[in-house]
Amino acid sequence: MTAHLHLRQDQVYPFDARGIAKRFRHAAIFGALDALTPGERMRFVNDHDPLPLLDQLRNRYGEVVEIQYLRREPGEIVIDFIRN
Secondary structure (H helix, E strand, C coil): CCCCCCCCCCCEEEEEHHHCCHHHHHHHHHHHHHHCCCCCEEEEEECCCCHHHHHHHHHHHHHHEEEEEEEEECCEEEEEEEEC
């Protein structure tokens, strides 16, 4: 059995939601966030501000996942989700 190794606690993992079919997006995002260890971050890119998703994340993870906007412009949203 091979263990998944995280080499750096401050690792940033890109996640471009624009390339994922809409019906799979939220499940893929939750799966990616569940896989993060404390200190890791997922850099989320999308073409619109995912406000319903952010509400779901807050309800599901509370303070375990921090949300930081890096870019919030029409057509280009970049958010870091940081696992605490």
